[in-house]
Amino acid sequence: MRFEDRVAIISGAASGMALMTAQRLAAEGARVVLTDVNEQAVTEAAEAIRAEGGEATGVQVDVRCYDQVQAAVALAVERYGSLDILLNSAGGNAARVLGRSGAFHELDIEVIDWGLDVNLKGALYFCHATLGHMLRQERGVVINMGSVDGVTGCRSPDYSAAKSGMIGLTKSIAIIGAPHGVRACCVSPGPVLTRPEMAKMKTRLGRAAETEEVVNLILYLCSDEAAFITGTNYLIDGGRSIGGMYS
Numbered sequence: 001m002r003f004e005d006r007v008a009i010i011s012g013a014a015s016g017m018a019l020m021t022a023q024r025l026a027a028e029g030a031r032v033v034l035t036d037v038n039e040q041a042v043t044e045a046a047e048a049i050r051a052e053g054g055e056a057t058g059v060q061v062d063v064r065c066y067d068q069v070q071a072a073v074a075l076a077v078e079r080y081g082s083l084d085i086l087l088n089s090a091g092g093n094a095a096r097v098l099g100r101s102g103a104f105h106e107l108d109i110e111v112i113d114w115g116l117d118v119n120l121k122g123a124l125y126f127c128h129a130t131l132g133h134m135l136r137q138e139r140g141v142v143i144n145m146g147s148v149d150g151v152t153g154c155r156s157p158d159y160s161a162a163k164s165g166m167i168g169l170t171k172s173i174a175i176i177g178a179p180h181g182v183r184a185c186c187v188s189p190g191p192v193l194t195r196p197e198m199a200k201m202k203t204r205l206g207r208a209a210e211t212e213e214v215v216n217l218i219l220y221l222c223s224d225e226a227a228f229i230t231g232t233n234y235l236i237d238g239g240r241s242i243g244g245m246y247s
Contacts, residue, residue, distance in 0.1 A: 002223045004029030006052050009073060011063055012090030014041035017145070020215045021087055025102040025222070026054030030085070033076040034076060035061035037090075055080075059145045063122025066129070072157035073129040079197040085222050086168075088123035089105045089145045093159050104157055107112045112158045119162035120169070127173055135180045141222050142177070144170045148237040163188070174231030183230035185221045190237025204239025 008025050012018045013034035022032045027165035034049075036042035039060035059075060061068045064200030077083050085166045094115030100107060100181075123144055133139025149156070150163025166186055191201035191208035196209045217236055220226055235241055 001029040002219070002225075003085075006030045006084040007033070007082050008074060008085035009033040009035065009076045009126075009130065010084060010087040010089060010220075011035050011061065011122060012177070013044050013087075014038045016089075017189075017211055017218070018087060018089035020047055020211055020219050021089070022056065022216055023049060023052075023054075024219055026056055027052070028219075031055040031210065032057070032095045033072065034058045034079075035063075035072050035090075037062045043184045044180065048165065054191070060172070063125060064117045066125045069122070069125070070129045073119070077133055082137055083130055084137075084140055085164050086126055086130045086134075086140070087140045087218065087222075088126050089114065090122050091162070093156055094118070097138065109225075111218045115156070116162055119159060120165045120240065123166060123206040124169060127169065131173065131176065133144075134182045138181045140171035140177065140182040142170070142173050142182070142184040143218055143221055144184070144186045146170075146233060148188055148190040148235060148241050150188060151233075151235065151241050160197070170233065171231045177181070178230060183226075185226075185229060186233040187214065187218055187221070188233055188235050189206070190235075190240040203237060204238070204242055207238065209238060211238065 001007050008030050010018050010022050013022050014036035027030045034046050042058040047057040049056035059072045061072045094111045144166045146166040147163040149160045154160045170184045170186040171220050191198040193208050
């Protein structure tokens with residue numbers, strides 16, 4: 001029960017790595033606030049955690065709307081009394097999520113705006129809304145989900161720019177938080193089997209990651225076992241970022 005009496009708030013928590021993280025945190029004693037733009041999915045996800053004996057609340061939040069972010073953070077603090085863990089996981093490749101195709105320079109600017117707003121500004125909004133609570137209570141952990149594409153670049157410049165920005169965001173929050181016992185880390189996965197097509201992306205280890213492998217790293221960084229770790233980006237990419245030609 002590494003997270004007993006801890007309170008966590010997670011964006012993009014209706015599916016994938018964020019949902020599994022919420023489930024695992026709750027199983028180890030945390031009280032979890034799941035947020036996602038999909039109201040039905042996030043409500044059902046929280047209900048499922050409660051059915052397993054965990055403590056969870058589901059809230060619809062569009063991370064592009066600061067008022068919604070702020071309201072979810074206030075709800076977490078009011079309902080559970082503190083805020084100890086923030087996981088910024090909402091995001092995705094804008095063209096894929098919005099069902100668009102074409103080269104970067106051919107995409108409508110609204111697609112690019114969506115990518116920057118969801119993948120970077122949403123995390124910045126959540127950090128802004130939560131940091132004061134963590135500083136006042138003299139403890140807290142912020143985990144920002146980056147991507148190997150934020151290190152290597154890719155053919156979606158808005159996505160790689162946003163994910164690279166998550167590293168800078170992490171370092172800045174770590175600088176602000178360190179004197180107050182607040183840590184910040186960035187986790188940057190390569191391909192993860194949250195979608196079948198991820199299996200086609202090459203890595204040096206010859207496979208994509210299982211979701212649990214990334215979640216295990218997130219949980220470790222959230223725990224007291226990682227109490228001396230802050231301001232660092234953790235690549236968990238099967239060696240994809242090494243570069244060179246893949247055999």
